[in-house]
Amino acid sequence: MHPQRWGDPARAEALPEGARGLVELAFGLVDSPAAPPASPPAPGIDVTLLDELRARLGAAHVLTDDETRRLRTRGKSTPDLLRARGGDLTDAPDAVVRPGSHDEVAAVLAWAVEHHVAVVPFGGGTSVTGGLVARREGYAGVVSLDLARLRRLLAVDHTSMTAVLEPGLRGPEAEALLAAQGLTLGHHPQSFEFATIGGFAATRSSGQASAGYGRFDSLVVGLRVATPRGDVRLGAAPASAAGPDLRQLFLGSEGAFGVITEVTVRVRPLPEVVHDEGWRWPSFDAGAEAVRTLAQAGLLPTVLRLSDETETAIGLARPDEIGGQSASGCLMVAGFEGTAEAVAARRTAVGALLTALGGEPAGEEPGEAWRRGRYDAPYLRDAMLDVGVLVETLETATFWSRRGATYAAVRAALETALPGALVLCHLSHVYETGCSLYFTVAAPAGDAPLERWRAAKAAANDAIVASGATITHHHAVGSDHRPWLHHEIGDVGVSVLRAVKADLDPTGVLNPGVLVP
Ligand SMILES: Cc1cc2nc3c(=O)[nH]c(=O)nc-3n(C[C@H](O)[C@H](O)[C@H](O)COP(=O)(O)OP(=O)(O)OC[C@H]3O[C@@H](n4cnc5c(N)ncnc54)[C@H](O)[C@@H]3O)c2cc1C
Structure with missing residues (x-):
């Protein structure tokens, strides 16, 4: 991962020529290169404490060098990138520890409790809500607990169609191990290439094919978690009436209740056929009504997303990447995966319903273009930051x-907080009862982009809670959404979370300042 940008450093690119003209027209171009990578502050932890850990994990797995700590500093939200680009590494952990087993994770937690050191579980480092920034005050130090050495496929049950995965496996690694068994998880968030199984569980992630495969939390059938109070194993059966489902306490717990060390997931056969197609709608409202009708008829494709008018127009301005012939209306992408027979049957039924609702087929190219470019947008974000957007x-x-x-x-x-901004939206992650709304905002960066974005984001969060929606559908709470959580779960809900935290992590060493208000 690039320390100041998204993703593979080899893929860092300047803004493509076609997009450059569009950006210049909309916002102007202001050359805004990142500062050269800075050194993090010297580790603020007593080195003799780290020697204790080295004796337990091996010296190679307790690291304090600048490069390793720089790569574990914060996540990959735009504020995180802006701060990294400006050379601000004040949140760098004092050390990075890399346990190689559940027992070593438990040993690190015992050490942290004994010496009152804050521990930040670290998966792929793709958090966009401040989930990797622990409060430092009052602690003897902050360590990043990197799960990268826990990346095995531990077991596969072909009869029950489940697999046990270690948390440090990145999306492609998990899929490759499962594919060798003829299986897939089907979880493809945009951060797929770098995010991990443990991170997906800890944030209740949702992937681009959630309509067909389900959100990550719905794929989880079992968990093993190391907590400062001991080991927890959950998920004895596919369903249970043995009281409240405690797996739900750890799904979305963002490293604040324990460290997830094993995840048992439901798996599916690798699809025989993948087919993508586009549909055009006269308006976002008309397309959204069609999506609702599909969901409530039990006729969802595997992938379903609908861009609003602005996102459609921007996408269509670069037809080589997103596809389509007309800049008017709204583009829907529908993807189908499964056996040839099941895909054919579902396509026929979905197509008939969408046609009856007034949709216009746009051929395969828009869907195929979406699939080709589905992990590329975050690279474009860096290229836009480079030109002051x-x-x-x-x-x-x-x-x-x-x-x-x-x-x-x-x-x-x-639009009020950022005059002149372009606000794009798409609807995805669809349910019978509702859907998620995903907004992309582009605006001139100006002199104080961090402050302007924070104000705009606070205004958006206020609007979200005032409209009765959730503060997050899949990015999690982290430290950024924490001030809004009480609006959603109320005083009693907050006190339940605090009680769980106090019981599992009585000295508060796990990710302090994240999730729990
Ligand atoms: C460009 C981009 C695109 C994204 N697209 C999507 C998307 O399509 N869908 C989506 O859901 N999210 C998306 N995200 C958000 C992010 O990728 C997800 O939240 C992801 O699940 C985080 O996984 P990770 O392994 O990177 O976790 P990290 O960022 O390392 O950690 C996230 C949180 O989980 C905790 N944690 C990590 N591992 C463990 C563990 N084993 N045990 C306990 N706690 C743990 C951390 O302490 C932290 O609080 C995107 C982010 C970026 C930057």
Whole structure:
């Protein structure tokens, strides 16, 4: 991972020529290169404490060099990138520890409790909500607990169609191990190439094919978690009436309740056929009604996303990448995966319903173009930052009856806070009862981009909670959304979270300042 940009350093690129003209027209171009990579502050932890850990894990797995710590500093939100580009590494951990087993994770937690050191579980480092920035005050130091050595496929049950994965496996690594067994997990968030199995579980991630495969939390059937109070194993059966489902306490717990060391997931056969296609709608409202109808008819494709008018127009301005012939209306992408027979049957049924609802088929190219470029947008964000354009995303979910009001309220909040901004939205992650709304914002970065974005994001968060929607559908709470969580779960909900935290992590060493208000 690049320390100041998204993804593979070899793929860092300047803004493509076609997009450059568009950006210049909309915002102007201001050359804004990143500062040369800075050194993090010297480790602020007593070195003799680290020697204890070295004796347990081996010296090679307790690291304090600048490069290793730089790569474990914060996540990959635009504010994180802006701070890294400006040379601000003040949140760097004092050390990076890399346990190689569940027992070594437990040993690190015992050490942290004994010496009151804050521990930040680290998967792929792709958090966009400040999930990797622990509060430092009052602690003897902060260590990043990197799960990169825990990356095995531990077991496969072909009869029950489950697999046990270690948390440090990145998306492609997990898929490759499963593919060798003829299986797939089907979880493809945009951060797929770098994010990990443990991170997906700890944030309740949702992938681009969630309509067909389900959100990550719905794929999890079992968990093993190391907590400062001991080991927890959950998921004895596919379903259970043995009280509240405690797996749900750890899904989305963002490293604040324990470290997830094994994840048992539901798996599916590798699809025989993958087919993508586009549909055009006269308006976002018309397309959204069609999506609702599909969801409520039980006729969802595997992938389903609908861009609003602005996102469609921007996408269509670069037809080589997103596809389509007309800049008007809204583009829907539908993807189908499965056996040849199942895909054919579903395509026929979905196509008939969409046609009856007024959709116009746009052929395969828009869908195929989306699939080709589905992991590329984050690289474009860096290229935009290089020319002085602030780009960031945010997301929420709401019930169908409030979709229009939430969309309008968030859009208005962003446009008011950032005059001249382009606000794009797509609808994805669809349910019978509602959907998520995913916004992309582009605006001139100006002199104080961090402060301007924070104000805009706060306005959007206020609009989200005022409209009764969730503060996050899949990016998690982290430290960024924490001030808004009580609006969603109320005083009693907050005190339940605090009670769980106090019981599992009585000295508060796990990710302090993240999730729990
Ligand atoms: C460009 C980009 C695109 C993205 N697209 C999507 C998307 O499509 N869908 C989506 O859901 N999210 C998306 N995200 C957000 C992010 O990728 C997800 O939240 C992802 O699940 C984080 O996984 P990770 O392994 O990188 O976790 P990290 O960022 O390393 O950690 C995230 C949080 O989980 C905790 N954690 C990590 N591993 C463990 C563990 N084993 N046990 C306990 N706690 C742990 C961390 O302490 C932290 O609080 C995107 C982010 C970026 C930057």
